[in-house]
Amino acid sequence: MSKELLLNGEQNSKFRLLHPYTPNILAESVIDEQVWRSFRERNIGVVLFDYEGTVAKTDGWRVIPGLRQRIESHRQWYEEHNPGRKFYEGGVTNKRPKDWITFIKLIALTRQVGAEVCFVPQDSWQRKPSSVMPLQAALYFDSDPSEMAVIGDKASGDVKAGYDSGMWTVWTKRYGWEDLIGDRIGRRPPEAVWRRILEQNPHLLLPSPPRSKAAERLKNKGGKIYKAHEARNLAWSEDKIPEELIDLSGGLITGYGGPIVLLDPDVEPLSLSKRIKESSLYDWWNSEVSEHGGDWADRITDWRLRLALVDAGLIILEQDTAAQIVHGIVQLTDILDGYLARHSKRGATKEGGHRDQRNDKLASFIVGLALVAKGRKPLKNFVLQLVRDYGMSEVIRPHLEDNGIDTKALWSGKLSTFGAAAADNISISAIADSRPEFNRGFQHIATVGKAASAVHETLTWPRIQQIRERDERIAKKVIERLRREKAA
Numbered sequence: 272m273s274k275e276l277l278l279n280g281e282q283n284s285k286f287r288l289l290h291p292y293t294p295n296i297l298a299e300s301v302i303d304e305q306v307w308r309s310f311r312e313r314n315i316g317v318v319l320f321d322y323e324g325t326v327a328k329t330d331g332w333r334v335i336p337g338l339r340q341r342i343e344s345h346r347q348w349y350e351e352h353n354p355g356r357k358f359y360e361g362g363v364t365n366k367r368p369k370d371w372i373t374f375i376k377l378i379a380l381t382r383q384v385g386a387e388v389c390f391v392p393q394d395s396w397q398r399k400p401s402s403v404m405p406l407q408a409a410l411y412f413d414s415d416p417s418e419m420a421v422i423g424d425k426a427s428g429d430v431k432a433g434y435d436s437g438m439w440t441v442w443t444k445r446y447g448w449e450d451l452i453g454d455r456i457g458r459r460p461p462e463a464v465w466r467r468i469l470e471q472n473p474h475l476l477l478p479s480p481p482r483s484k485a486a487e488r489l490k491n492k493g494g495k496i497y498k499a500h501e502a503r504n505l506a507w508s509e510d511k512i513p514e515e516l517i518d519l520s521g522g523l524i525t526g527y528g529g530p531i532v533l534l535d536p537d538v539e540p541l542s543l544s545k546r547i548k549e550s551s552l553y554d555w556w557n558s559e560v561s562e563h564g565g566d567w568a569d570r571i572t573d574w575r576l577r578l579a580l581v582d583a584g585l586i587i588l589e590q591d592t593a594a595q596i597v598h599g600i601v602q603l604t605d606i607l608d609g610y611l612a613r614h615s616k617r618g619a620t621k622e623g624g625h626r627d628q629r630n631d632k633l634a635s636f637i638v639g640l641a642l643v644a645k646g647r648k649p650l651k652n653f654v655l656q657l658v659r660d661y662g663m664s665e666v667i668r669p670h671l672e673d674n675g676i677d678t679k680a681l682w683s684g685k686l687s688t689f690g691a692a693a694a695d696n697i698s699i700s701a702i703a704d705s706r707p708e709f710n711r712g713f714q715h716i717a718t719v720g721k722a723a724s725a726v727h728e729t730l731t732w733p734r735i736q737q738i739r740e741r742d743e744r745i746a747k748k749v750i751e752r753l754r755r756e757k758a759a
C-alpha cells in the first residue's frame with residue numbers, strides 16, 4: 272500500500288471530519304519557497320489567491336513584497352515544462368465591491384498580483400467556504416481542479432473552499448495584524464488551535480487534493496462564461512459603481528465589466544437562500560419594503576415607545592411573562608425598523624436614525640424606571656446606564672458629527688445594547704426574585720459593558736474616519752493612474 276493511501280485512509284481517519292479544513296501544506300506566508308516548490312512538484316497551472324490576510328493586509332492596498340517574483344519564476348518554469356500551455360493566477364476574495372473605494376482597491380490588488388481576473392461573490396452564499404468561486408475559476412481557465420491551487424489564511428474559508436473543489440490547498444499565517452472583528456473573535460481562536468495540532472503532527476496534512484464530487488460534476492456539466500461586454504448587462508450587483516470606473520477597471524472583476532461564470536445548476540446546487548431569492552414571495556416582499564419600508568420604519572419607531580409603556584405597566588403589575596414577551600417585541604422592533612429603513616427606496620435617513628436612537632433610549636428609560644420602582648434593577652446601574660446613554664447621544668456623538676466624523680453604531684455598541692437588554696430581561700423575569708445576586712451580577716456586567724463600549728466607540732470613530740480619508744486619497748490616485756494609462 273502506498274504511503275499516500277495509508278495517510279489518506281487509515282492513519283488519518285480519526286480526523287476525517289476535519290479533512291475539509293486540513294491543507295496539503297502549511298506555510299508562513301504566500302512567498303514561502305516551499306509553497307512554490309510544492310506547486311512545481313504538482314505541476315500547478317492555476318493559482319487562486321485569497322486577498323485579505325494572505326497577499327495583502329486586511330483593508331490594505333499593497334501586495335506583500337516578493338510575490339510578483341515568485342509568480343513570474345513559477346510562470347517561466349510552468350510554461351517551459353508544459354509547452355503550449357499558459358500559467359494563470361486569479362483572485363478569489365470574499366470582499367465585495369460595496370462602494371467605489373473598495374472597487375478600486377480590488378483592482379489595485381488584482382493588478383499588483385498580476386491576476387487575470389478576480390472572482391468576487393455574486394451573492395452571500397457564494398462566499399468562501401463555498402466552492403463556487405474556485406470552480407468558476409476552473410471553468411473560466413479551462414483547467415482541471417487537480418492542477419489548481421488555492422492559497423489563503425483561513426482554514427474554515429480558503430482551505431475548505433479549495434478542498435471541496437478538489438484543489439491543492441495551502442494554509443498561510445495571517446499577513447498583517449489587521450483583521451475583521453468577527454474573524455478575530457469567532458474564527459481565529461479555534462483555527463489557531465487546529466493549526467498548532469497540524470504543526471506538531473505534520474503527518475495529518477493531506478498528501479494530495481481530495482477527489483471532489485463537485486469537480487467531477489463540473490467536468491461533465493460545465494457551465495457558461497459570459498464575456499465582459501455581455502456581463503455588463505448581466506451584472507448582478509445592486510451596488511452602484513460608476514460606469515467610468517468599470518471602464519477603467521479593464522474587466523478585472525467578475526460581474527463588474529469582467530466575465531461572469533455561471534456553473535450548471537447540477538454543479539452548483541441551488542442553496543436555500545438562492546431558492547428563497549428566486550421565489551415570487553421574495554419579490555413581493557422586496558417591492559413592498561422598497562415602496563413602503565420607510566413609512567413602516569417610522570411607524571414602528573413610534574410604536575416602540577407605546578410598547579415600552581405597556582411593558583412598564585406589566586412590570587408594575589408583576590405580570591412577568593407578559594412583560595418579558597412585550598420586552599422581546601420592543602427589541603425586535605429595533606432590528607426591524609433599521610432593516611425596513613435601509614431597504615426602502617427612501618433609504619435610511621439621518622433624521623430617522625436620530626429618532627430611532629432617541630426612542631430607543633426613552634424606551635429603555637421607561638422600562639428601567641419601572642424595574643427600579645419594583646426593586647428589580649439596582650438604582651446605581653440604572654443611573655450609570657442613563658448617564659452613559661445621555662452622554663453619548665447628547666454630548667459625544669453630536670460633537671463628533673459636528674467635526675464631520677461618522678458615528679454609526681459599531682459592533683461594541685451593538686453588543687453592549689444587546690447585553691443591557693438581556694440583563695433587563697433577566698430583571699423582568701422571576702429570576703430577579705429567586706436569585707437576586709444573579710440578577711445584580713448581570714446588571715453590573717451590562718453596566719461595565721456599556722461604559723466600555725462608550726470608550727471603544729469614542730476612540731474608534733475618529734480612527735475609522737481617518738482610514739476612510741486615507742483610502743479615498745489612495746483610491747483617487749489609483750484612478751488618476753488608470754486614466755493616464757487609458758489615455759496613453
Ligand SMILES: [Mg+2]
Nearest residue numbers: 321323324424
Ligand atoms: Mg483572508
